Each structure stands twice: as structure tokens, then as C-alpha cells.
Amino acid sequence: MRTIPTRSATSRTLGGAIAALSLITLSACGSDSGDSSTGAVEKLGKNEGEVSILAWPGYVEDGSTDPEVDWVSSFEKETGCQVTAKVYGTSDEAFNLAKSGEYDVVAASGDLTLRMIAAGEAAEVNTDLIPNYEGIYDFLKDREWNTVDGKNYGIPHGYGANLLMYNTEDVSPAPTSWKAVFEDAPEHKGKVTAYDSPIYIADAAVYLMAHQPDLGIENPYSLDEKQLAAAVDLLKAQRASVGEYWSDYTKTQASFETGDTVVGTTWQVIANLIDPKKASVEAILPSEGATGWNDTWMISSKAKSPNCAYAWLDHISDPEVNAQATEYFGEAPNSDKACEFASEGHCETFHAGDEKYAEKIWFWNTPIEKCLDGRTDVKCTDYQDWTKAWAEIKG
Structure with a gap:
């Protein structure tokens, strides 16, 4: 495999304004979106001999990072498709790169998938041509971030929750609610951390759903102007206590370890x-629930190697491969079968297959003008609105 150099990034942050969004009518999703895609193929042909993949760091490993971490070599040997991979650091960066048409496959989080579909950059996927799709957890299939108007646009990968972590020696009593980082944040002024992304507004919305029901929030990614304003007010109040917004997880790890x-x-x-010698911490899923991610492997509507792209989607969904990939990244795999290949305790730690746990997670989605909660009497705020709001929150 040849890896294309890129600027280093180990985050899922969305940071920065999205000029591209002004060119896209995301409200089209749920109506005529996807019409400009290639449509789902009915039959596969001969593999083209190469495939270009755009993905998060750690999703396409060939042993060059760690000799023990390699699920690309077996794919190349079995399919004859030589892999070229480029990693990206933000969903915004991925969106702009995907539009170039240089990549056959894109690993996309839920804050990117609808943008891909609305822009006609994602091809409809025929899951019947992906044998390993059948074994994937049902609660990850046909969701609003990977399926539009009954058309499937990708294969679910791993998933995880954005949790609340605290130092057990400094934070007492042990918190059970996001109240610890909102209303109670002043108790730890300067030592509170938050995820650095406009999508973090949804975390505030999750809290408001539980504690200010009069706002009528039913989906944290579906906020009208009044609901967005309430979330912004909450985050502005939190801002005074935040010591650091994080996007690089190694830095927030170090920040907890130093105190x-x-x-x-x-x-x-x-x-x-x-x-544990540096800091005693606990990470919990608070009583209100949490936001989280379930990434989707998508095929570009401009794919030059669609057959190899389908082969990759099936390979990365193979239980043994999926176990390797999700364990390396640090997330739950996408099937019970994958858990049979994972290290002891991995699936328990990440609550793999626990549908009740997953029901408490609001997986990342793209805010669009057409309300995702089904309301038709108002217009909801879109991701561009959220980006502007985030800049205002951080000041």
C-alpha cells in the first residue's frame, strides 16, 4: 500500500467554517437527494487492480505504522486491488477532498455523510453485493446518516460514545450527569475540557433535552433558532470554565495526567x-445519554475502481478484519462475530452489541434546514449556522 502524505491530524474535529456548505442545499436530503449519484450497481465486474481510499487515521493500516497492525496486505493479496490511502483530520477536509473525484472509497462520520449524499458525491450501495453486510448489527443499518429515501449509501463501521470523564480525586461526589460540565463547571474553573467542534453543540442540546423540556428538543441535531440559541447560551456560560477545547486525543490524555x-x-x-499512576479517572455515560459516532464506508459517485471499492467494503466488514480495525482505533466493532476475534474484554469495554446502551447514544448527524425530527412548521438551523455559532461561543 502507498500512503499519500497529508497534514498530521489525530482528531475528529470539524473546526473551521465550511464555505462549501453555502453551495449545497442540505435540505434536499430526504426528498430528492442522491439523484446525482451513480445509483446502486446490480452486478460486479472484474477488479480494476487498484483502489484509492480516504479515511480517518488508523482505519487503513498495512503494517507500516505497526508491524502487528495490518489488514491491507491480506486485501491486496486476495483481491489484486492495490491500495492507495490518504488520511484526513476533519470532516470538512474530507468533504473537500472527496469532491476532487480522486478517491473510490471514503470513511465518513455522520457529520459528513449527508453532505456527501446531498452533493451527489456518494453512490448508492447495493448491500446484496457485500456478503459480510448481513452480519452487521441491525441497529446500525438503515439509519438516517447512512440511508436516505430507502437508499443505502454505505456500510456501518465501528461506533462509540462521547463520554464524561473525571478525576476521582478532584471531582466529588462522583458525577452521574453532564451537569458536571455545565451548571457545575465553575467548581472546576479552568480545568474543564470540551470537544472542539461545532458538532459539540449537540452535546449541549442533549443536556437541554433532559433539563429544559419546555424547549421541545427531540433530536439534538434538529434545532430551530430558539433551541440553537439556548444551546449557545449554555455553551457560552460553560466557556468561562473551560481550560482547553480538545481535538487531539493525545493532548487531552496528557492534560488529565498532568492535572x-x-x-x-x-x-x-x-x-x-x-x-493510573498519573491520574485516577472514570469515564461514564451520563444519565442524559450522549452523542457519539458510527462511521460509514461510502463509495464515491466518481469512483474509477467501483469493483475494488465493493471488495474493500466487504473486506473491512469481515469480522476478523473489523475486529482488528476497531480495536486498533478504540471503538466497538460492527458485529457479534467480530467480537469473537477481538481481544478479551474489548467488546465488553466498548459495549459492542449492547443495543440498550446504543439507544442512549445520539450518533453524529448533519444538521440541515429540513428538521430531522419530522417538524414541518419551522426551519431548522443547518451546519453553517452551527459553525457560525461555534465561532461566537469560543470568541
């Missing part, structure tokens, strides 16, 4: 990596 941070948003993998 510069004692409470805030985290991923399970960060909690796992923290040296």
Missing part, C-alpha cells in the same frame, strides 16, 4: 490510555 484537566468530554480509548 490541568479534571473533568470533561472524552472517548473510551482516552480513558484506557491514561496512566
Whole structure:
């Protein structure tokens, strides 16, 4: 495999304004979106001999990062499709790169998928041509971030929740609610951390759903102007107590270990990596639930190697391969079968297959003008609105 150099990034942050959004009518999703895509193929042909993949760091590994971490070599040997991979650091960056038409496959989080579909950059996927699709958890299939108007636009990969982590020695009593980083944030002023992204507005919305029901929020990614304003007010109040907004998880790990941070948003993998000799921490799913991610492997509507692209989607969904990939990244795999190949305790730690746990996670989605909660009497705010709001929050 040849890896195309890119600017280093180990985050899922969305940071920065999205000029591209002004060119796209995301409200088309759910009506005529996807019409400009290639449509689902009915039959596969001969593999083209190469495939170009755009993905998060750690999703396409060939042993060059770690000799023990390699699921690309077996794919190349079995299919004859030589892999060229480029990693990206933000969903915005991925969207702009995907539009170039240089990539056959894109690994996209839910804050990117609808943009891909609305822009006609994603091809409809015929899941019947992907044998390993059948074994994937049903609760990850046919969801609003990977399926539009009954058309499937990708294959679910791993998933995880954005958790609340706290230093057990500095934060007492042990928190059970996001109240610890909102109303109670002043108790730890300067030592609170939050995820650095406009999509973090949804975390505030999750909290408001539970604590200000009069706002009528039913989906944290579907906010009208009044609801968005309430979330912005909550985050502006939090801003005074935030010591650092994070996007690079290695930096927030270090911040907890040095004591510069004692409470805030985290991923399970960060909690796992923290040296217990440096900091005693716990990571929990709060009572209100949480936001999270379930990434989707998508095929470009401009794919030059669609047959190899389909082969990759099936390979990365193979239980043994999916176990390798999701364990390396630090997330739950997409099937029970994959858990049979994962290291002992991995699936338990990440709650793989626990549908009740997954029901508490609001997986990342793209805010669009057409309300995702089904309302038709108002216009909802879109991602461009959220981007402007985030800049206002951070000041």
C-alpha cells in the first residue's frame, strides 16, 4: 500500500467554517437527494487492480505504522486491488477532498455523510453485493446518516460514545450527569475540557433535552433558532470554565495526567490510555445519554475502481478484519462475530452489541434546514449556522 502524505491530524474535529456548505442545499436530503449519484450497481465486474481510499487515521493500516497492525496486505493479496490511502483530520477536509473525484472509497462520520449524499458525491450501495453486510448489527443499518429515501449509501463501521470523564480525586461526589460540565463547571474553573467542534453543540442540546423540556428538543441535531440559541447560551456560560477545547486525543490524555484537566468530554480509548499512576479517572455515560459516532464506508459517485471499492467494503466488514480495525482505533466493532476475534474484554469495554446502551447514544448527524425530527412548521438551523455559532461561543 502507498500512503499519500497529508497534514498530521489525530482528531475528529470539524473546526473551521465550511464555505462549501453555502453551495449545497442540505435540505434536499430526504426528498430528492442522491439523484446525482451513480445509483446502486446490480452486478460486479472484474477488479480494476487498484483502489484509492480516504479515511480517518488508523482505519487503513498495512503494517507500516505497526508491524502487528495490518489488514491491507491480506486485501491486496486476495483481491489484486492495490491500495492507495490518504488520511484526513476533519470532516470538512474530507468533504473537500472527496469532491476532487480522486478517491473510490471514503470513511465518513455522520457529520459528513449527508453532505456527501446531498452533493451527489456518494453512490448508492447495493448491500446484496457485500456478503459480510448481513452480519452487521441491525441497529446500525438503515439509519438516517447512512440511508436516505430507502437508499443505502454505505456500510456501518465501528461506533462509540462521547463520554464524561473525571478525576476521582478532584471531582466529588462522583458525577452521574453532564451537569458536571455545565451548571457545575465553575467548581472546576479552568480545568474543564470540551470537544472542539461545532458538532459539540449537540452535546449541549442533549443536556437541554433532559433539563429544559419546555424547549421541545427531540433530536439534538434538529434545532430551530430558539433551541440553537439556548444551546449557545449554555455553551457560552460553560466557556468561562473551560481550560482547553480538545481535538487531539493525545493532548487531552496528557492534560488529565498532568492535572490541568479534571473533568470533561472524552472517548473510551482516552480513558484506557491514561496512566493510573498519573491520574485516577472514570469515564461514564451520563444519565442524559450522549452523542457519539458510527462511521460509514461510502463509495464515491466518481469512483474509477467501483469493483475494488465493493471488495474493500466487504473486506473491512469481515469480522476478523473489523475486529482488528476497531480495536486498533478504540471503538466497538460492527458485529457479534467480530467480537469473537477481538481481544478479551474489548467488546465488553466498548459495549459492542449492547443495543440498550446504543439507544442512549445520539450518533453524529448533519444538521440541515429540513428538521430531522419530522417538524414541518419551522426551519431548522443547518451546519453553517452551527459553525457560525461555534465561532461566537469560543470568541
